[in-house]
Amino acid sequence: MSAFLKLDKVSIELAGHRIVDDLSIALEPGDIGCLMGPSGCGKTTVLRAIAGFNPVSGGAISLQGSVVSSASLSLPTEQRQVGMMFQDFSLFPHLNVADNIRFGIEHLSADAQEQRIKELLQRIGLNGYQKRYPHELSGGQQQRIALARALAPKPQLMLLDEPFSSLDAELRELLAQDVRQLLKEEGITALLVTHDQQEAFAMADKAGVMYAGQLLQWNTPYELYHEPEHQLVADFIGRGVLLQGRIREHQLHCALGVIDHEILCDQDDHDVTFLVRPDDVLITDKRDAELTAIVAGRGFRGSHYLYTLELPDTSQVLAVGPSHQPLQNGAQVGIEYDFDHLVVFDSDVCELPD
Numbered sequence: 001m002s003a004f005l006k007l008d009k010v011s012i013e014l015a016g017h018r019i020v021d022d023l024s025i026a027l028e029p030g031d032i033g034c035l036m037g038p039s040g041c042g043k044t045t046v047l048r049a050i051a052g053f054n055p056v057s058g059g060a061i062s063l064q065g066s067v068v069s070s071a072s073l074s075l076p077t078e079q080r081q082v083g084m085m086f087q088d089f090s091l092f093p094h095l096n097v098a099d100n101i102r103f104g105i106e107h108l109s110a111d112a113q114e115q116r117i118k119e120l121l122q123r124i125g126l127n128g129y130q131k132r133y134p135h136e137l138s139g140g141q142q143q144r145i146a147l148a149r150a151l152a153p154k155p156q157l158m159l160l161d162e163p164f165s166s167l168d169a170e171l172r173e174l175l176a177q178d179v180r181q182l183l184k185e186e187g188i189t190a191l192l193v194t195h196d197q198q199e200a201f202a203m204a205d206k207a208g209v210m211y212a213g214q215l216l217q218w219n220t221p222y223e224l225y226h227e228p229e230h231q232l233v234a235d236f237i238g239r240g241v242l243l244q245g246r247i248r249e250h251q252l253h254c255a256l257g258v259i260d261h262e263i264l265c266d267q268d269d270h271d272v273t274f275l276v277r278p279d280d281v282l283i284t285d286k287r288d289a290e291l292t293a294i295v296a297g298r299g300f301r302g303s304h305y306l307y308t309l310e311l312p313d314t315s316q317v318l319a320v321g322p323s324h325q326p327l328q329n330g331a332q333v334g335i336e337y338d339f340d341h342l343v344v345f346d347s348d349v350c351e352l353p354d
């Protein structure tokens with residue numbers, strides 16, 4: 001299958017500064033992609049370039065196989081059939097829900113307009129809300145209407161920039177799942193920008209982490225979490241800690257003891273940094289444990305506790321435990337580890353790729 005959206009070695013310069021450097025991603029038709037990364041890394045700049053609001057200084061952006069942006073060409077935004085839902089895209093306060101959604105489909109017949117409005121309200125679970133005004137809706141309902149408005153003209157590609165950032169965490173995740181389902185039902189390819197991993201994981205088929213204008217990795221959320229290719233990705237995605245160790249004779253010697261793993265078979269002796277996720281560490285009964293740790297902190301997460309455990313050499317790892325009968329700070333516990341995926345990095349200073 002050929003890519004629906006393709007960014008091929010795209011660089012973007014604004015006001016004489018290179019903001020995005022050599023970025024390549026591709027989305028298949030109907031795929032939902034997500035760009036993550038810390039504030040200021042260039043996510044919105046990429047989205048704006050795809051929409052045609054930012055010029056491209058190198059490389060090319062293609063939609064359905066045709067170049068829409070390059071250093072020598074820029075197709076006007078209105079010819080790209082791109083729907084946008086940006087953080088600051090609020091509803092028109094003086095228009096009711098129906099008229100807000102109608103905004104981008106006024107060229108259709110009155111009947112077709114009504115049918116599309118009804119269909120979208122049904123899909124977003126707000127049947128019968130036609131006559132309400134934005135101030136009569138909750139934050140989540142307003143976001144749904146904004147989405148319906150963006151989807152009404154059936155765009156080929158949907159660009160979403162921090163669309164749920166004004167909502168609380170729980171609602172954000174729920175809405176992210178709903179929006180994913182809606183985009184899938186409509187068969188629309190989409191690219192989302194967020195710094196919220198839960199939102200990204202709830203929505204994306206493919207996701208990437210950007211740092212300082214560079215894309216460090218582009219893959220499924222599962223691969224990003226379990227097999228990060230860069231320390232910065234490991235650090236940014238999910239909970240976990242990076243520990244120091246040394247590979248000697250194909251075994252990893254570290255504060256947890258000596259770890260055997262198939263990925264160490266072809267590794268020469270050297271110092272490494274490796275990733276320990278909470279799901280790699282198991283809390284056991286201390287009486288028959290080879291390795292013990294002290295509970296140095298705990299956070300209640302509803303269904304479970306997230307513990308910070310201090311190892312004998314004072315380095316720390318994270319582990320989860322059931323929410324009933326919580327462990328007290330200072331308690332000694334036994335621990336075991338089980339690395340389904342062992343992720344090791346060279347211990348050199350962490351640098352961005354060339």
Ligand SMILES: Nc1ncnc2c1ncn2[C@@H]1O[C@H](COP(=O)(O)OP(=O)(O)OP(=O)(O)O)[C@@H](O)[C@H]1O
Pocket residue numbers: 014015017019037038039040041042043044045046195
């Ligand atoms: N029009 C512009 N002219 C010059 N510099 C700009 C312009 N727009 C953005 N920048 C700079 O580009 C960098 C990336 O900005 P961008 O908005 O893409 O980051 P972001 O990753 O989306 O951040 P956030 O998560 O905070 O929204 C920032 O340093 C910003 O100051």
